[in-house]
Amino acid sequence: MEVEFMRSMRLGLALAAVGSVLLTACGGGGGGGGGATNEADVSGTIRAANWGGNPTENSLVKKYETDFMTKYPKIKVEQEQIPDKFEEKIKTEMSAGNEPDAMYVSTSLMNFAAPAGRLLDLTPLMSKWGVSADEYIPSLMTPWQLNGKQYGLPKDFGDLVLFYNKSLFSAAGLSTPTSWEDIKTDAKKLSTGTVKGISLPADAARFDAFLFGYGGQVLSSDKTKAVFNDSKAQDALSFYTSFQLQDKSSDLPDKLGATWPGDAFGKQKAAMVIEGGWMIPYMKDTYPAVSYGSIKLPKFPVKESSLLFTNGWGCSAKTKNQDACMLFVKYMTGKVVQQQVLQSGFALPSRKDLGSDPAITSNPDVKNLFDSATFATAWTFGPHESKINDAQNNAIQSVLLGKSDVKTALDKAVADANSAISGG
Amino acid sequence: MAVSVAPKAPAATANKGVRRSKRGGMAIAQRRAGLLFVLPYIIFFLVLQLAALVFAFWVSFHHYDLLALDNPFVGLRNYARLTVNQDFLIAMRNTTEYAVVVVILQTVFALLLAVLLDSKIKGRNFFRSTWYTPSIASSVVISMIFLYVYHPTGLLNSILGLIGIHTTEAYLTSTTWALPAIMFLNIWTTAPTFMLMFLAALQDIPKEIYEASSVDGASATRRLFSITIPLLRPIIFLVVSLGIIGCFQIFDQALIMTNGGPLKATLTVALLIYNNLFRDTGAVGVACAEAIVLGIIIFALTLISRRVIDTKIEY
Numbered sequence: 001m002e003v004e005f006m007r008s009m010r011l012g013l014a015l016a017a018v019g020s021v022l023l024t025a026c027g028g029g030g031g032g033g034g035g036a037t038n039e040a041d042v043s044g045t046i047r048a049a050n051w052g053g054n055p056t057e058n059s060l061v062k063k064y065e066t067d068f069m070t071k072y073p074k075i076k077v078e079q080e081q082i083p084d085k086f087e088e089k090i091k092t093e094m095s096a097g098n099e100p101d102a103m104y105v106s107t108s109l110m111n112f113a114a115p116a117g118r119l120l121d122l123t124p125l126m127s128k129w130g131v132s133a134d135e136y137i138p139s140l141m142t143p144w145q146l147n148g149k150q151y152g153l154p155k156d157f158g159d160l161v162l163f164y165n166k167s168l169f170s171a172a173g174l175s176t177p178t179s180w181e182d183i184k185t186d187a188k189k190l191s192t193g194t195v196k197g198i199s200l201p202a203d204a205a206r207f208d209a210f211l212f213g214y215g216g217q218v219l220s221s222d223k224t225k226a227v228f229n230d231s232k233a234q235d236a237l238s239f240y241t242s243f244q245l246q247d248k249s250s251d252l253p254d255k256l257g258a259t260w261p262g263d264a265f266g267k268q269k270a271a272m273v274i275e276g277g278w279m280i281p282y283m284k285d286t287y288p289a290v291s292y293g294s295i296k297l298p299k300f301p302v303k304e305s306s307l308l309f310t311n312g313w314g315c316s317a318k319t320k321n322q323d324a325c326m327l328f329v330k331y332m333t334g335k336v337v338q339q340q341v342l343q344s345g346f347a348l349p350s351r352k353d354l355g356s357d358p359a360i361t362s363n364p365d366v367k368n369l370f371d372s373a374t375f376a377t378a379w380t381f382g383p384h385e386s387k388i389n390d391a392q393n394n395a396i397q398s399v400l401l402g403k404s405d406v407k408t409a410l411d412k413a414v415a416d417a418n419s420a421i422s423g424g
Numbered sequence: 425m426a427v428s429v430a431p432k433a434p435a436a437t438a439n440k441g442v443r444r445s446k447r448g449g450m451a452i453a454q455r456r457a458g459l460l461f462v463l464p465y466i467i468f469f470l471v472l473q474l475a476a477l478v479f480a481f482w483v484s485f486h487h488y489d490l491l492a493l494d495n496p497f498v499g500l501r502n503y504a505r506l507t508v509n510q511d512f513l514i515a516m517r518n519t520t521e522y523a524v525v526v527v528i529l530q531t532v533f534a535l536l537l538a539v540l541l542d543s544k545i546k547g548r549n550f551f552r553s554t555w556y557t558p559s560i561a562s563s564v565v566i567s568m569i570f571l572y573v574y575h576p577t578g579l580l581n582s583i584l585g586l587i588g589i590h591t592t593e594a595y596l597t598s599t600t601w602a603l604p605a606i607m608f609l610n611i612w613t614t615a616p617t618f619m620l621m622f623l624a625a626l627q628d629i630p631k632e633i634y635e636a637s638s639v640d641g642a643s644a645t646r647r648l649f650s651i652t653i654p655l656l657r658p659i660i661f662l663v664v665s666l667g668i669i670g671c672f673q674i675f676d677q678a679l680i681m682t683n684g685g686p687l688k689a690t691l692t693v694a695l696l697i698y699n700n701l702f703r704d705t706g707a708v709g710v711a712c713a714e715a716i717v718l719g720i721i722i723f724a725l726t727l728i729s730r731r732v733i734d735t736k737i738e739y
Contacts, residue, residue: 088702095490112705116491202686254594257577386703394687401599403687416510420704 036323039129043074044321046328047100049090052081060344064337068328075324094118097318101325102332105152105314107143107380114144115383119151120315125326126150136333140310140350143378152314153333156347158276159376160209160306161368162298166291168195168271179298180239183272187249190271197249199261199270200240202400204392205379206261206274209307210236212377213300218392223382226417228392229410232302237406241399252400266290276309277369281345294365296372306376310350348373387420484712490705502713512714514688515696518603522692523671526607526614531663534615535656538622539648556620558613567680570609571596574681596682599689606677606690614670618663625659626652661733665726672722693718 036042048065052058058081065077080100082089087109093099094113105119113119126133133141136154144152164177172190177183187197200206208218211228214236220227227233243250251270258264261273266287273279274297283290297306313332315325331337338349342359348370349357360366381388395413398404404412484502488495506512541552558566573579574595581591595601629652637647653660675694678684684691684699693714700711 085702091490091702091705112491116489117493118491252594252597254597255576255592257575383706384704386699393685397686401686403599419510 039072039327041074042072042323042327044324045076045078046102046319046321046324047078047080048102048328049080049082049086049100049104051086051104052083056344060340064332064340067336068331071331072324072327075321075327077328094316099316099318101319101321102313102315102328104155105144105312107310107378108385110144110146110152110312110314111380111383111385114146114151118317120317120319120322120325121149121151122153122315122326122329123148123150125322129323129326129330131326131330135352136350137352137373139308139373139376139378143310143380144312144314152312153329154310154312154350155333156338156341157308157310157350157373158278158347159308159369159372160206160274160276161294161296161365161372163265163273163275163279163292163294163365165265165268165271166293168268176293176295177298178295180300183298184243184247184249187243187272188247191247191249194256194269196251196256196264196270197247198243198272199253199256199258199264200243200250200274201253201261202393202397204389204396205307205309207237207240207392207396208377208379209274209297209305210240210300212307213297213303213305214239215302218381218388225421226388226391226414228417229407229414233410234406235301237396237399237410241396241406244400245402265292277345277348277366280363280365284345294368296368304375306372307379308373308376309379311347312350384417384420388417391416391420480712480715483709484716486709487706488708488712490701490708492706495709498709502709503717505710506713506717509710511688511691511696512693515691515693518689518691519672519674519693522603522607522674523668525604526610526671527664527667529607530611530615530618530667531660533611534618534663535622535653535660537615537619538626539652541619541623542626552623556616559617561613563613563676564680566609566613567677570605571681574605597686599687602682602686602689606674606681609677609681610671610674614667618667621659621663622656625656629655657733661730664729664733668725668729669722672718672725 050058050061052061061081062079065079069075069077086104087106090099090103090109091112099118105113110119122131125131131153133150137157140154140157141150144150144154162177162183168190169176169186172186174186174189177186183198190197211218211233214232216228216230216232216236218226218228244252253259253261253264253270256264256267256269258267258269261270262275262279262282264270265273265275265279266283268290283292297304313329315322315329319325333350335351335353338351338354339357339359341347342349342354342357348360348366354360355370360370391413394416395404395409398409399406403409483495485497485499486495487498487501537555541548541555545551561569575581576592576594580595581593584591593601595605633651633655634647637651642650673694674692675698678690678692678695679698682690684695697711697714697718700707700714
């Protein structure tokens with residue numbers, strides 16, 4: 001079996017090799033439309049790649065693209081679904097020079113591709129085709145900015161709130177928590193037998209909300225070194241791990257017989273979890289009987305905090321149909337599409353003008369999520385973020401597994417992260 | 425015990441000289457046809473394997489970023505860094521530990537299964553098919569299944585519960601158990617393939633030798649160690665070297681089941697190469713250097729195992 005894999009890995013390498021030698025340029029065919037000043041005159045064919053791991057999301061994207069072609073009959077969109085390993089595929093295509101014209105640009109793809117000059121600067125096209133940065137929530141625009149240029153537009157976002165199980169809370173005679181003190185005492189009271197009060201995973205994508213709330217930072221302000229081992233970070237990690245280590249009121253999801261915290265929450269093995277908007281369709285589809293509510297994460301000692309995860313659309317720097325691609329990005333991040341995204345329950349809209357949409361105001365959980373964006377920080381740490389996050393995850397895990405104390409774990413993680421940043 | 429069997433006399437050689445000229449013409453035509461048949465593979469090999477290998481070798485001397493337009497030559501720097509790269513050293517240690525345990529156990533296990541099946545037990549065909557089943561399934565599928573087996577409330581703990589050991593150990597998130605868990609899974613899936621190879625070889629051992637040794641009064645154990653194992657040497661070499669090659673390339677199970685965790689306890693060299701290649705885009709040169717080093721290690725170990733195991737057998 002390993003032999004099989006090695007063969008396919010060699011094949012992959014070879015394809016990359018052959019591709020980069022031949023430099024097969026097939027970025028969109030004909031058309032052009034570079035001189036058009038009227039939207040209706042723009043023509044051309046663009047390949048648009050979306051991460052299609054989820055069949056429902058896939059067919060929704062397909063529908064939006066069909067709507068787009070109805071609106072702009074001269075532009076043809078070819079959907080390319082990449083079901084898994086989206087970024088790996090795009091990176092390989094970029095290195096071979098045959099990436100699609102338009103694509104999902106995650107914050108991590110942005111971190112690699114923009115400094116390498118592989119993404120199209122949308123700034124001039126935005127003013128040409130009447131797209132204003134003010135239409136979007138400001139904290140969602142910054143992840144796609146580099147040296148004052150905009151390389152992508154946010155298509156949606158998710159952030160973190162605290163979900164709590166209403167039946168378990170009322171059975172224990174508890175009311176909705178409003179502070180971290182409440183959450184800590186409630187978690188202890190709710191932990192009985194195989195049920196834990198909360199499930200906090202060994203995951204920087206949850207812990208960093210605490211880190212920022214305690215006034216800590218992952219990277220120094222000039223982003224040249226990791227700094228998540230100062231006293232604020234130590235306090236944050238001590239607090240985060242105290243649920244499991246001192247109070248015995250939290251456990252890792254797999255110890256609770258679940259694959260991720262949301263699963264433990266659905267199985268009613270954890271009465272509280274810190275998760276995002278993806279919980280809403282997940283609970284509806286998988287655990288419809290569980291009655292739950294949510295609160296914004298209470299204020300931490302220094303400030304209110306949550307993490308923002310966002311995804312956008314962007315264009316390849318090599319696209320021959322820049323105008324068509326920009327119009328496509330404009331449409332896919334525009335009000336018409338985002339309203340439908342919102343109603344499908346997949347993600348929250350990145351646009352200010354949808355903040356008063358009934359789909360948000362009528363659902364308190366959605367409203368909590370949308371409102372948390374005002375104080376949430378985008379979870380993205382530059383080109384070395386995979387190693388930085390590995391280091392953070394290892395630190396949290398080694399404390400939770402009792403292999404290390406908080407200070408030692410964070411010091412080691414910062415050293416690892418710094419050696420990655422300096423290219424070690 | 426050296427056994428001698430007279431080689432078969434080569435078939436009639438008398439007419440060879442007479443027919444040579446005619447045969448020569450045929451041989452050329454045959455050679456052409458032969459070349460034509462292997463051509464697809466040769467093209468495949470040259471383009472997709474040899475070219476890739478040469479390219480990887482070239483990349484390993486460069487600071488190579490998948491997305492950058494300029495990739496400068498850095499000489500041996502990528503290789504020099506491996507000696508101080510903590511991740512590479514950890515991965516190397518994990519992979520070696522994994523390979524030593526898995527190669528030894530799966531070879532012994534496969535040999536025992538084959539010897540068992542070679543004896544005339546009832547339901548031989550049934551056992552042969554059922555034991556081989558795990559080897560048919562894709563390693564990805566097996567890994568997914570074993571995620572449930574190793575789950576705290578999964579099959580393994582349920583079975584342990586039945587025999588009175590009650591535990592909710594989460595094997596794949598334990599630094600102690602994660603690597604052994606993957607070792608066990610791999611022994612279980614690959615041993616049957618090697619069992620088939622041993623079985624085929626066992627059936628090639630002339631029955632006369634066993635009969636002769638019985639007449640001399642050799643016990644079953646003595647026969648195993650003095651006849652069976654020595655005569656199986658070429659196949660033991662094959663199994664051990666395929667095992668070494670496979671084990672040093674361990675990747676899919678580690679990616680799917682633990683993704684190298686917890687705390688790098690299952691970080692393997694192939695997984696590290698993959699991470700350097702695709703996750704940390706700027707590290708393609710490092711990844712290629714790691715791949716070349718891994719390739720050299722596998723090559724060297726195969727040569728060594730050939731020296732040690734595959735000595736000539738004299739019938």
